[in-house]
Amino acid sequence: MLGNASIEPKTCGGAVRCWQRCGSTDRREYNIALADVLGFPEGLAYLERAGNSDRIIAEWERAGRPVTAQWLKYGECVRRALLAQNRYRDWVEYLMRSRQWSDAIAALEECSPSEIKSLQFELIRQLARSNLTPQQVRIARSRYMTLIDQVLSNSDWKTYLAVPEVGIVLERIGDLVRTLRFYEQFVQAENLHLKVFARQRWIVNKIKQQNYAANVDTRRAVAIQEEINRKASDWRIDLDALPTDLPPIDRLTVHKSQQAAINLVQGLPPGVQLNLSSSDGHAYSFRIDSIEVRVVKRDHLLKATITDLHTLNLLQIEVDSRGGRVCIGNMFVEADDGQRLLFQGPVTGCSGAIIYRQSPPLVQLKLPNHPDTIVF
Numbered sequence: 001m002l003g004n005a006s007i008e009p010k011t012c013g014g015a016v017r018c019w020q021r022c023g024s025t026d027r028r029e030y031n032i033a034l035a036d037v038l039g040f041p042e043g044l045a046y047l048e049r050a051g052n053s054d055r056i057i058a059e060w061e062r063a064g065r066p067v068t069a070q071w072l073k074y075g076e077c078v079r080r081a082l083l084a085q086n087r088y089r090d091w092v093e094y095l096m097r098s099r100q101w102s103d104a105i106a107a108l109e110e111c112s113p114s115e116i117k118s119l120q121f122e123l124i125r126q127l128a129r130s131n132l133t134p135q136q137v138r139i140a141r142s143r144y145m146t147l148i149d150q151v152l153s154n155s156d157w158k159t160y161l162a163v164p165e166v167g168i169v170l171e172r173i174g175d176l177v178r179t180l181r182f183y184e185q186f187v188q189a190e191n192l193h194l195k196v197f198a199r200q201r202w203i204v205n206k207i208k209q210q211n212y213a214a215n216v217d218t219r220r221a222v223a224i225q226e227e228i229n230r231k232a233s234d235w236r237i238d239l240d241a242l243p244t245d246l247p248p249i250d251r252l253t254v255h256k257s258q259q260a261a262i263n264l265v266q267g268l269p270p271g272v273q274l275n276l277s278s279s280d281g282h283a284y285s286f287r288i289d290s291i292e293v294r295v296v297k298r299d300h301l302l303k304a305t306i307t308d309l310h311t312l313n314l315l316q317i318e319v320d321s322r323g324g325r326v327c328i329g330n331m332f333v334e335a336d337d338g339q340r341l342l343f344q345g346p347v348t349g350c351s352g353a354i355i356y357r358q359s360p361p362l363v364q365l366k367l368p369n370h371p372d373t374i375v376f
Helices: 009-022 028-038 044-049 053-062 075-084 088-097 101-110 113-128 134-152 163-173 176-184 192-216 218-234 256-264
Strands: 283-288 291-298 301-308 314-320 325-328 331-334 340-344 351-355 362-366
Touching: 028 044, 044 053, 044 075, 053 075, 075 088, 088 101, 088 113, 101 113, 101 134, 113 134, 113 163, 134 163, 163 176, 163 192, 176 192, 192 218, 301 362
Parallel strands: none
Antiparallel strands: 283 291, 291 301, 301 314, 314 325, 325 331, 340 351, 351 362
């Protein structure tokens, strides 16, 4: 009689012991009752023995689809229950939430064609925002590259993804040749923000390639370094101030009104506006906290005024790259050799360097409470 009875939660423990004494542990009711006694996620395995996929999914969803180590231990129970109900998308999304990236890519094969495309795009978006490293990818790199190839085979991929999202995923995968080839497509882009981003990341990855070549082929390493120097000069990128770490992806989505700032000034904090004083971009200003910077730049000449609006202390810089002549305040310096002068103050916490041997000259500016070097 007990085996066919409906078991209330309060009596589950007694029922389980009774079935165990009777040797009736193969009954469906026993496994369901034992699942309730154990709780979840431990009880999921016994719900699976009972063939109760509905209850497995219900308990998983009731718990909030958790990604804790305790629940991930029983992930296969959840997977089989979801697939039994053709809920492939839910499983792929769960793998993404739990950062099981390689498994998520593999699971795409079980999804319907109508779901695969949107899930592939979502995977790229999340991979771009992950902490994935080339070392973590090494064993399954071909799987990740297949995902990239499939995404880029869609003629409309730019409708769903930003170029930096794909580029950063390629960098996380660690395929330098493919990464460089991808960025090369955008180094002459009409969009100023995209062009600068692609150029900077191309150089960063080319430097990685040069470092690798230095250990295996010194002649090739020298050739790569020459190419890096040539591109940096053509694109007016200061190699010493170039940020090498992957930028936070959400900082790369910039309003059109700020695109000029990205082209003219490197390293501006998010939200800082560039105010153009001339339509050709030769005169502009920006403000960071209490520091105001005004710049006039044309060919071989650069003039900058850096003012602390609280103390009214200011630093005036004038640079003529033709003769290596630099004016800092009322003092003129003419350099016979080298290409860089360092400065500090009188604006509180302000320091930096003047690159005076190139046209136009560059100023590298360090401000208090801002980790990035600002280059203009």
